[in-house]
Amino acid sequence: MSHPDRAERLIDEHAAAEWITDGMTIAIGDPAPMAMIRHIVRRGVRDLTVVGSGLGLDLLIAAGCVRKAVAYYVGGGPAFRAAAEGGDIEVWECEEGVLVAGLRAAAQGLPFLPWRGGLGTSLPEINPDLRVFEDPINGETLLAVPAIDVDVAILHAAHADAFGNVQHVGGPGWLDLFLLRAADRSIVQVEKILPNEEVRAKPWATTIARIDAVVRLPFGAHPFASNGFHVQDKSATRQYVTAAAKAQRDGDRADLDAFITTFCREPASHLDYLELIGVSQLLSLHEY
Amino acid sequence: MSDQPATRLEIMAAFLANELEDGEILRIGAAMPVPEVAVRLAHFHHGPNMELIFIGARFNAAHLDVLPTPEFGWDRRVVRWAESYSDTGHRFDRVKDWGTHVFFIGGIQVDKHGNTNLIGTGDDYEKLDFRGPGSVGTSTLATHVGRYYIVVNSHTARTFVDQCDYVSAFGWGDGDPEARRRLGIPGGGPKYCVTPLCVMDFTDDTKHLRLKFVHPGVSVDEVVENTGFDLIVPADVPETPLPTDGELHIIRSRADRRGALRR
Numbered sequence: 001m002s003h004p005d006r007a008e009r010l011i012d013e014h015a016a017a018e019w020i021t022d023g024m025t026i027a028i029g030d031p032a033p034m035a036m037i038r039h040i041v042r043r044g045v046r047d048l049t050v051v052g053s054g055l056g057l058d059l060l061i062a063a064g065c066v067r068k069a070v071a072y073y074v075g076g077g078p079a080f081r082a083a084a085e086g087g088d089i090e091v092w093e094c095e096e097g098v099l100v101a102g103l104r105a106a107a108q109g110l111p112f113l114p115w116r117g118g119l120g121t122s123l124p125e126i127n128p129d130l131r132v133f134e135d136p137i138n139g140e141t142l143l144a145v146p147a148i149d150v151d152v153a154i155l156h157a158a159h160a161d162a163f164g165n166v167q168h169v170g171g172p173g174w175l176d177l178f179l180l181r182a183a184d185r186s187i188v189q190v191e192k193i194l195p196n197e198e199v200r201a202k203p204w205a206t207t208i209a210r211i212d213a214v215v216r217l218p219f220g221a222h223p224f225a226s227n228g229f230h231v232q233d234k235s236a237t238r239q240y241v242t243a244a245a246k247a248q249r250d251g252d253r254a255d256l257d258a259f260i261t262t263f264c265r266e267p268a269s270h271l272d273y274l275e276l277i278g279v280s281q282l283l284s285l286h287e288y
Numbered sequence: 289m290s291d292q293p294a295t296r297l298e299i300m301a302a303f304l305a306n307e308l309e310d311g312e313i314l315r316i317g318a319a320m321p322v323p324e325v326a327v328r329l330a331h332f333h334h335g336p337n338m339e340l341i342f343i344g345a346r347f348n349a350a351h352l353d354v355l356p357t358p359e360f361g362w363d364r365r366v367v368r369w370a371e372s373y374s375d376t377g378h379r380f381d382r383v384k385d386w387g388t389h390v391f392f393i394g395g396i397q398v399d400k401h402g403n404t405n406l407i408g409t410g411d412d413y414e415k416l417d418f419r420g421p422g423s424v425g426t427s428t429l430a431t432h433v434g435r436y437y438i439v440v441n442s443h444t445a446r447t448f449v450d451q452c453d454y455v456s457a458f459g460w461g462d463g464d465p466e467a468r469r470r471l472g473i474p475g476g477g478p479k480y481c482v483t484p485l486c487v488m489d490f491t492d493d494t495k496h497l498r499l500k501f502v503h504p505g506v507s508v509d510e511v512v513e514n515t516g517f518d519l520i521v522p523a524d525v526p527e528t529p530l531p532t533d534g535e536l537h538i539i540r541s542r543a544d545r546r547g548a549l550r551r
Contacts (some may be wrong), residue, residue: 028357053363071422074421077515084408085419086480087504095426095428096423096425097425116431116432117425117429117431118431118433119472120428120429120455120471120473121456122407123456131510141472170367171375173375173376174377177378
């Protein structure tokens with residue numbers, strides 16, 4: 001039991017979706033919080049700056065939600081490729097180590113952090129926000145990576161209690177902790193809500209504390225894998241890539257638009273989406 | 289199965305495997321089939337003390353019959369075999385010891401001084417002719433690891449260019465052997481460039497790519513024609529050593545059971 005006046009941070013998907021508004025900087029973790037991403041697409045949010053990677057980011061670009069991508073890797077992302085080549089989005093060109101330095105600077109309230117990786121490359125030329133400078137201690141040449149401040153970080157994890165204590169199966173991956181620390185507010189969608197007693201029984205299992213909003217969204221990472229719950233739904237990711245690649249290659253967006261309409265715009269809720277995918281398909285995705 | 293002669297990709301993997309010494313720490317990124325097989329082969333063949341780091345999963349699994357293969361870049365299931373796992377952010381907390389690490393790097397362009405490009409091609413960065421996947425972690429890895437190998441899946445004049453349109457990983461810059469030291473870059477730089485046609489190394493004084501081996505069935509002319517800069521060609525270019533029967537057996541039965549390098 002917690003104090004009856006202690007405020008819960010559990011909110012529903014629609015309330016969480018309203019946190020994301022035009023022009024914001026959002027960060028999307030790994031696995032991509034697809035249920036929340038589909039809400040962003042359905043609501044038609046525009047001009048987002050997105051810190052992210054992979055097909056979650058690619059879908060947001062395909063749906064016209066993105067103005068700027070803070071990206072170091074969107075391998076296999078046809079919409080990213082088409083939008084970058086067409087000049088439809090701005091790319092804040094970076095690299096893993098550079099991105100981590102910028103997220104750390106934001107988390108630590110610093111204007112920038114120095115980084116060595118990227119010296120001698122084109123990065124500071126094509127991203128003028130990255131400055132080459134001489135360090136005042138030893139006079140070495142380094143890159144200054146400006147703070148990458150994030151309005152809202154959206155992550156997917158295994159469990160949380162109603163007060164924003166999050167647990168992962170297999171630990172938080174990718175840059176999730178760094179996205180969270182760089183963000184003013186955070187939303188974590190989880191497979192399962194735990195009682196607070198279960199969290200307090202093993203506080204060392206809490207991987208992230210002080211989340212602002214917890215949203216219960218089982219299978220919310222679908223079609224991507226959710227550690228401990230299900231593997232990637234390759235038929236669904238392939239369907240997206242095929243449609244997006246056709247749009248990129250031939251300029252024919254019919255299949256891509258149909259995909260976005262069917263899977264993102266028409267389902268009004270996550271439950272509608274899951275019904276569309278179907279129980280047998282979802283349960284065919286084994287736990288490991 | 290081992291009756292079939294080694295494919296060029298298998299020859300590349302075996303060559304790289306023989307470059308790797310027991311006890312080394314090997315970092316392998318996503319979608320690099322040849323290096324993936326190379327490190328597995330080395331681990332099984334002569335490297336029981338190697339540490340293999342696939343994305344963030346670090347393991348020693350020489351005692352196993354086969355090693356896990358990630359199905360996609362962030363396939364966390366490989367962590368089942370790992371002894372530790374590091375997320376992407378924390379992976380950059382200890383670059384201090386990367387001087388003992390070995391890495392493999394790809395590129396949509398490779399220039400004559402071993403600088404590589406994963407960003408894209410075209411004069412106008414705002415509207416690239418071809419948008420590449422992005423730098424991933426290669427800028428930082430190339431800066432800090434003790435040595436690395438450039439490994440590409442195709443050898444054409446479009447890949448091997450005089451100058452990269454954009455550089456995502458600094459190799460030898462303008463070819464000055466002091467280029468790295470001048471910039472304060474601690475890592476040892478690229479050692480070899482391995483392609484489906486050949487193996488290239490760098491000249492000592494100009495850090496210019498130089499033909500070292502051609503794979504069996506490949507002529508020196510074929511390599512030169514498919515290279516977009518004036519490749520340095522020594523008078524004598526031997527053939528790349530073939531995998532031994534034992535190595536080929538390990539590749540086909542343990543390191544590459546799915547046959548990624550036999551296609």
